[in-house]
Amino acid sequence: MRSKASPVSDRSKGQAGWGLKSAAWFGVLYLNLPILFIILYGFTTDDASYSFPPPGLTTQWFAVTWARADFWEALWLSVQVAFASMLIAMVLGTFAAAAMYRFKFFGKEAVTLLILLPIALPGIVTGISLRSAFSLGDVPFSYFTIVLGHATFCIVVVYNNAIARLRRSSPALIEASMDLGADTFQTFRHVILPNLATALLAGGMLAFALSFDEIIVTTFTAGQQETLPIWMFGELSRPRQRPVTNVAAIFVMIITFVPILAAYYLTRDTDDVAGSGK
Amino acid sequence: MTTTGAARPRSLSNSFSTFLYQRPRLVLALLLVPPLLWLGIIYLGSLFTLLAQSFFSIDDFTAQTIYEPTLATYARLFTATNLSIIFRTLAMASVVTVISGIIAFPLAYYIARFASGRMKALFYVAVMLPLWSNYLVRVYAWKLILAKEGAIHWSINSLGLGPVLDWILTLPVVEGSSLSTSYIGTTLTFVYIWLPFMVLPIQAALERVPRSLLEASSDLGARPNETFRKVIFPLAIPGIAAGSIFTFSLTLGDYIIPQLIGSSRPFIGQAVYQFQGTAGDIPMAAAFAMVPIVIMAIYLAIAKRLGAFDAL
Amino acid sequence: MTSSSGATAVSFQNVSRHYGAVKAVDDVNFDIRDGEFFAMLGPSGSGKTTCLRLIAGFEQPTAGHVVVHGVNMNGVPPYDRDVNTVFQDYALFPHMTVLDNVAYGLMIRKVPVAQRRQQAEEMLEMVALGGFGGRKPSQLSGGQRQRVALARALVNHPKVLLLDEPLGALDLKLREQMQVELKAIQRRVGITFVYVTHDQGEALSMSDRVAVFNQGKIEQLASPIELYEKPATTFVAGFVGISNLLEGAAARAATGAEQACSIRPEKIHLERSDAAIPADAMTARGRVSSILYLGANTRYEVALEGGGELTVTLQNREAHAEPAEGETVQLWWEARHLMRFAQ
Numbered sequence: 017m018r019s020k021a022s023p024v025s026d027r028s029k030g031q032a033g034w035g036l037k038s039a040a041w042f043g044v045l046y047l048n049l050p051i052l053f054i055i056l057y058g059f060t061t062d063d064a065s066y067s068f069p070p071p072g073l074t075t076q077w078f079a080v081t082w083a084r085a086d087f088w089e090a091l092w093l094s095v096q097v098a099f100a101s102m103l104i105a106m107v108l109g110t111f112a113a114a115a116m117y118r119f120k121f122f123g124k125e126a127v128t129l130l131i132l133l134p135i136a137l138p139g140i141v142t143g144i145s146l147r148s149a150f151s152l153g154d155v156p157f158s159y160f161t162i163v164l165g166h167a168t169f170c171i172v173v174v175y176n177n178a179i180a181r182l183r184r185s186s187p188a189l190i191e192a193s194m195d196l197g198a199d200t201f202q203t204f205r206h207v208i209l210p211n212l213a214t215a216l217l218a219g220g221m222l223a224f225a226l227s228f229d230e231i232i233v234t235t236f237t238a239g240q241q242e243t244l245p246i247w248m249f250g251e252l253s254r255p256r257q258r259p260v261t262n263v264a265a266i267f268v269m270i271i272t273f274v275p276i277l278a279a280y281y282l283t284r285d286t287d288d289v290a291g292s293g294k
Numbered sequence: 295m296t297t298t299g300a301a302r303p304r305s306l307s308n309s310f311s312t313f314l315y316q317r318p319r320l321v322l323a324l325l326l327v328p329p330l331l332w333l334g335i336i337y338l339g340s341l342f343t344l345l346a347q348s349f350f351s352i353d354d355f356t357a358q359t360i361y362e363p364t365l366a367t368y369a370r371l372f373t374a375t376n377l378s379i380i381f382r383t384l385a386m387a388s389v390v391t392v393i394s395g396i397i398a399f400p401l402a403y404y405i406a407r408f409a410s411g412r413m414k415a416l417f418y419v420a421v422m423l424p425l426w427s428n429y430l431v432r433v434y435a436w437k438l439i440l441a442k443e444g445a446i447h448w449s450i451n452s453l454g455l456g457p458v459l460d461w462i463l464t465l466p467v468v469e470g471s472s473l474s475t476s477y478i479g480t481t482l483t484f485v486y487i488w489l490p491f492m493v494l495p496i497q498a499a500l501e502r503v504p505r506s507l508l509e510a511s512s513d514l515g516a517r518p519n520e521t522f523r524k525v526i527f528p529l530a531i532p533g534i535a536a537g538s539i540f541t542f543s544l545t546l547g548d549y550i551i552p553q554l555i556g557s558s559r560p561f562i563g564q565a566v567y568q569f570q571g572t573a574g575d576i577p578m579a580a581a582f583a584m585v586p587i588v589i590m591a592i593y594l595a596i597a598k599r600l601g602a603f604d605a606l
Numbered sequence: 607m608t609s610s611s612g613a614t615a616v617s618f619q620n621v622s623r624h625y626g627a628v629k630a631v632d633d634v635n636f637d638i639r640d641g642e643f644f645a646m647l648g649p650s651g652s653g654k655t656t657c658l659r660l661i662a663g664f665e666q667p668t669a670g671h672v673v674v675h676g677v678n679m680n681g682v683p684p685y686d687r688d689v690n691t692v693f694q695d696y697a698l699f700p701h702m703t704v705l706d707n708v709a710y711g712l713m714i715r716k717v718p719v720a721q722r723r724q725q726a727e728e729m730l731e732m733v734a735l736g737g738f739g740g741r742k743p744s745q746l747s748g749g750q751r752q753r754v755a756l757a758r759a760l761v762n763h764p765k766v767l768l769l770d771e772p773l774g775a776l777d778l779k780l781r782e783q784m785q786v787e788l789k790a791i792q793r794r795v796g797i798t799f800v801y802v803t804h805d806q807g808e809a810l811s812m813s814d815r816v817a818v819f820n821q822g823k824i825e826q827l828a829s830p831i832e833l834y835e836k837p838a839t840t841f842v843a844g845f846v847g848i849s850n851l852l853e854g855a856a857a858r859a860a861t862g863a864e865q866a867c868s869i870r871p872e873k874i875h876l877e878r879s880d881a882a883i884p885a886d887a888m889t890a891r892g893r894v895s896s897i898l899y900l901g902a903n904t905r906y907e908v909a910l911e912g913g914g915e916l917t918v919t920l921q922n923r924e925a926h927a928e929p930a931e932g933e934t935v936q937l938w939w940e941a942r943h944l945m946r947f948a949q
Binding site for chain 3: 186189192193194195196198199206207210211
């Protein structure tokens with residue numbers, strides 16, 4: 017049957033028509049070309065408009081940005097917020113994943129929904145909810161309110177990574193360890209943690225990137241503080257020194273790509289870490 | 295003859311571990327309580343505050359919130375202006391969802407069916423990369439591209455098609471002085487930002503279609519077009535529905551994109567933002583925020599029927 | 607057969623394990639002797655694996671006691687039991703080398719590094735994996751992983767070794783080879799082996815005694831010979847070997863009584879319809895409905911005239927009567943080989 021494959025079935029297996037191919041490539045270019053413009057405009061000599069093609073190229077904006085104290089303040093605040101949110105999310109996400117993996121209990125579905133809700137609902141709902149709760153409770157807006165908001169939607173990222181790894185590893189590993197004489201804590205240290213570490217780290221990295229990028233919720237939970245995205249948002253409406261925003265954007269891209277690439281490599285080949293015997 | 299207990303000497307951690315072993319419910323509680331407290335108090339608590347706020351009202355003279363249950367705020371929500379904001383947002387979310395679907399499907403189909411090896415990895419990264427790059431940066435990129443002096447206007451003028459673009463920009467709904475101040479610009483940017491959310495679930499749904507099914511179809515005499523219409527597309531519907539949840543929900547709640555790119559007419563997100571910010575009318579902002587929640591609840595109910603949750 | 611000092615290694619005393627309405631193990635009583643190779647045989651869901659997990663401590667009984675070497679194990683966690691397990695999917699720690707896997711139990715018990723290395727290497731030698739210590743489990747074949755799992759358990763010198771279908775994932779040749787090796791290792795180390803399997807061949811070939819499980823209860827606990835020659839119930843007769851069960855009218859026609867009975871296929875003689883038959887034998891007539899040539903022997907299905915069907919296997923040692931399909935034949939067997947069952 018296969019040997020006498022008609023041209024029809026050959027076509028459905030191997031080659032795409034040019035129409036489909038170009039539509040696919042159009043999608044890819046549409047998704048990726050715009051980023052190049054950000055980089056290009058970081059070098060333009062035109063600092064008041066977005067004229068294309070740029071009238072000239074310069075590297076001066078990197079020096080200008082480097083000298084801006086407010087840029088460094090915003091960057092530093094963003095790093096602090098992202099780091100704190102990441103740590104909270106790693107602890108809570110791991111706890112939740114362990115509970116959901118190990119136990120069956122009444123209301124489990126509801127807990128899953130609760131964990132997912134902060135990213136399922138539009139960011140503005142999360143933002144306005146937190147803001148109205150904070151102002152109702154007379155909580156002053158600060159670094160802590162930003163972290164509170166960020167950690168809430170970062171939990172799910174760590175949770176997803178952790179539970180995916182747990183589900184892929186053999187449940188007998190924990191039993192094997194206890195069978196060989198290790199108590200709960202020794203089992204955690206010698207078996208669970210080493211197997212989960214890369215998934216947790218990947219989840220943490222993604223949480224960091226997510227927090228570092230966030231603007232919608234942050235607008236509502238920040239007081240006078242400016243995280244980097246908020247600072248950039250403000251810069252956008254300034255008439256002069258526009259390429260500074262681009263330079264900052266290039267920084268942001270680099271800072272978020274490092275953890276995302278790291279997360280990718282950490283979770284890439286986990287098939288042989290899964291520990292199945294067959 | 296039988297005695298209870300173990301033979302080995304015990305350390306403190308060993309004893310505590312045994313204590314926990316005999317009480318699995320306690321372990322469950324210890325694990326589950328911290329995340330539940332956090333999400334329950336901070337997140338659910340806030341959502342309920344928001345809901346409660348929407349049943350309060352604001353005093354017109356003092357601009358203070360009156361903490362008495364009332365439906366007055368909801369009554370004010372359904373004015374002609376606000377309804378047009380809601381309608382505008384819904385229309386935009388629908389258009390963005392449809393266009394995303396049209397662009398995403400061939401891309402997802404190509405990745406799932408035809409690309410293999412390195413090519414597949416390349417395409418996959420090409421879809422994932424924008425998803426994880428900075429949101430604001432990506433919106434900003436379109437501001438650069440769509441500006442009157444920017445790349446698209448320049449290209450079109452270079453091709454001598456400037457008058458055509460100018461004519462399009464005078465059309466009734468589109469209207470704007472440049473692409474970056476027209477609905478075309480807003481739509482392009484929305485589609486660009488949410489496209490990966492549409493591609494990935496469709497691709498996942500298509501990957502799950504076993505090859506033998508397609509061979510069976512052509513074996514039974516179906517031409518490629520028929521196989522596509524009768525077999526592939528129906529099986530991709532859960533993926534499309536799942537993707538549309540994201541594109542629809544995210545468009546409903548966004549306020550950055552319409553603020554940076556497009557006409558000055560507001561969307562739901564901007565309205566919420568302004569009511570709580572400049573106007574200081576938190577009850578109204580809360581009531582407005584309920585709109586996307588209700589719309590999404592209805593949308594999710596429909597998507598669930600289409601099998602979207604199996605494709606997530 | 608049993609290397610009996612008479613001591614009891616494991617004792618189940620009125621043990622039940624219920625999951626809601628499901629009775630995985632239902633009021634079971636039995637003893638496993640010290641030093642014996644004990645098999646728990648049964649179809650999936652019969653309760654054999656749950657019994658194993660009750661001994662290991664992964665499950666706690668809903669009622670009753672599991673006693674290991676005189677100590678009541680209720681509430682005792684797995685890590686406080688002198689019992690080790692070889693898991694069905696081996697459960698080797700993927701992030702550790704083979705040597706670290708084997709030395710894991712010693713490491714937990716704080717055996718000095720040099721000593722634990724030496725013991726682990728010795729154990730790897732014993733399972734014919736000397737020199738494999740530096741590899742990761744993912745670099746081993748299924749059979750090799752199986753040996754590592756065995757070494758990892760045995761290095762701790764447990765009082766009881768539990769094996770949960772350890773050969774299930776291996777192919778037939780390797781499985782037969784491992785059966786021989788497992789039996790030899792058990793003889794050498796003298797540890798009580800408790801072996802869970804659904805494969806009756808495995809249970810019969812290796813064990814000193816076999817407990818046959820069905821629906822959470824033990825149908826019969828006996829030596830392999832007794833199990834095969836004198837099954838206590840129709841279930842055992844059917845699960846161990848080919849049953850040839852005759853009931854009701856068919857039983858009456860063949861044996862003169864309606865009581866359910868069975869006769870092993872190799873105990874039946876098959877003759878041409880006109881051949882002479884010993885006077886004191888039990889006989890039946892029937893028609894050959896199918897013939898299956900299996901090399902060493904040939905299997906005949908014979909539809910009896912009085913109803914029912916019997917399977918007969920004949921050794922192909924020398925030429926014997928070779929009836930054709932559809933031919934009428936006489937069957938006979940000695941009365942002592944007939945197994946009768948109470949209903």
